[in-house]
Amino acid sequence: MAEEVVLFGVWASPFSQRVKTTLTLKGVQFKYIEEDLNNKSASLLQYNPVNKNIPVLVHNGKPIVESLVILEYIDETWEEYPLLPRDPHKKANAHFWAKFIDEKFLPGMRKACWGEENEREKAVEEASELLQLLENNLAEKRFFGGETQFGMVDIVANVIGLWLGAFEEGSGVELVTRDKFPKLCNWIDEFVSSSITKESLPPRDELTLFLRKRFGSANHVSK
Known part of the structure; x- marks a missing residue:
C-alpha cells in the first residue's frame, strides 16, 4: 500500500x-x-x-x-538525503541554529524592515548583529550543514535565502551587502540558484508584492 x-x-x-x-x-x-x-x-x-x-x-x-x-x-x-548529522553534538548545534533563525533572526528581520519607524535604526543595527553571527557560523563552510550538501539549518535559512531579499526590496531597508557579509551572500546565491531548492521557492517579485500588502496590517507569522 x-x-x-x-x-x-x-x-x-x-x-x-x-x-x-x-x-x-x-x-x-x-x-x-x-x-x-x-x-x-x-x-x-x-x-x-x-x-x-x-x-x-x-x-x-x-x-x-x-x-x-x-x-x-x-x-x-525517510533516510534518503539526511539533513541532520549523527554526531550528537553536531546535531544539537544544528538544532540551536535552526531555532536561532526562527526565534531570533526572523523577528529581528521583520522589525528592521517593517517595525516602528522611530525604532528602525536600532532594529537594523540589531538585525545586522544577528546576521554577523550567522556569517561567523558559516566560517569557511560552503553550507551551514557542511561542505557537501544542504542540511537542516540551510533549509530553515530559506528566510535568508529568499525572504530576506524580498523583505529588503518591499520595505526599502538594506540589511545584507557583499562588503559586510560576503559568506552569506555567496550562500544566498547558491541557495536561490540550486536545482534542489529552486522548485520550492515562490517567484521573488510576487513574494515582494505579497509582503508589502501583508505587513501593512498583519503581524503574525506562522511556523
Missing part, C-alpha cells in the same frame, strides 16, 4: 516552503494543498486544532505540525 503524504501550506510562507524543499530532497511524493488563512479549511482545523495554522504534514492520516518538528520527522522517517 502506497504511503499518503499531504502538506497543507501557503505559497508565500517560508515555513511551508522549507517542508516542500525537504520532501523534494528526500524524493517523497506528496500532495500539496494551498490554504487561505482568512478562510481556513475544515481539514486544516481538524488536523491542527491547537494553533490552527500551517504548515501541517499528514502522513498516512496522522498530522505533524510546526515546521521544525515536521523537518525532523521527515528526516527520521
Whole structure:
C-alpha cells in the first residue's frame, strides 16, 4: 500500500516552503494543498486544532505540525538525503541554529524592515548583529550543514535565502551587502540558484508584492 503524504501550506510562507524543499530532497511524493488563512479549511482545523495554522504534514492520516518538528520527522522517517548529522553534538548545534533563525533572526528581520519607524535604526543595527553571527557560523563552510550538501539549518535559512531579499526590496531597508557579509551572500546565491531548492521557492517579485500588502496590517507569522 502506497504511503499518503499531504502538506497543507501557503505559497508565500517560508515555513511551508522549507517542508516542500525537504520532501523534494528526500524524493517523497506528496500532495500539496494551498490554504487561505482568512478562510481556513475544515481539514486544516481538524488536523491542527491547537494553533490552527500551517504548515501541517499528514502522513498516512496522522498530522505533524510546526515546521521544525515536521523537518525532523521527515528526516527520521525517510533516510534518503539526511539533513541532520549523527554526531550528537553536531546535531544539537544544528538544532540551536535552526531555532536561532526562527526565534531570533526572523523577528529581528521583520522589525528592521517593517517595525516602528522611530525604532528602525536600532532594529537594523540589531538585525545586522544577528546576521554577523550567522556569517561567523558559516566560517569557511560552503553550507551551514557542511561542505557537501544542504542540511537542516540551510533549509530553515530559506528566510535568508529568499525572504530576506524580498523583505529588503518591499520595505526599502538594506540589511545584507557583499562588503559586510560576503559568506552569506555567496550562500544566498547558491541557495536561490540550486536545482534542489529552486522548485520550492515562490517567484521573488510576487513574494515582494505579497509582503508589502501583508505587513501593512498583519503581524503574525506562522511556523
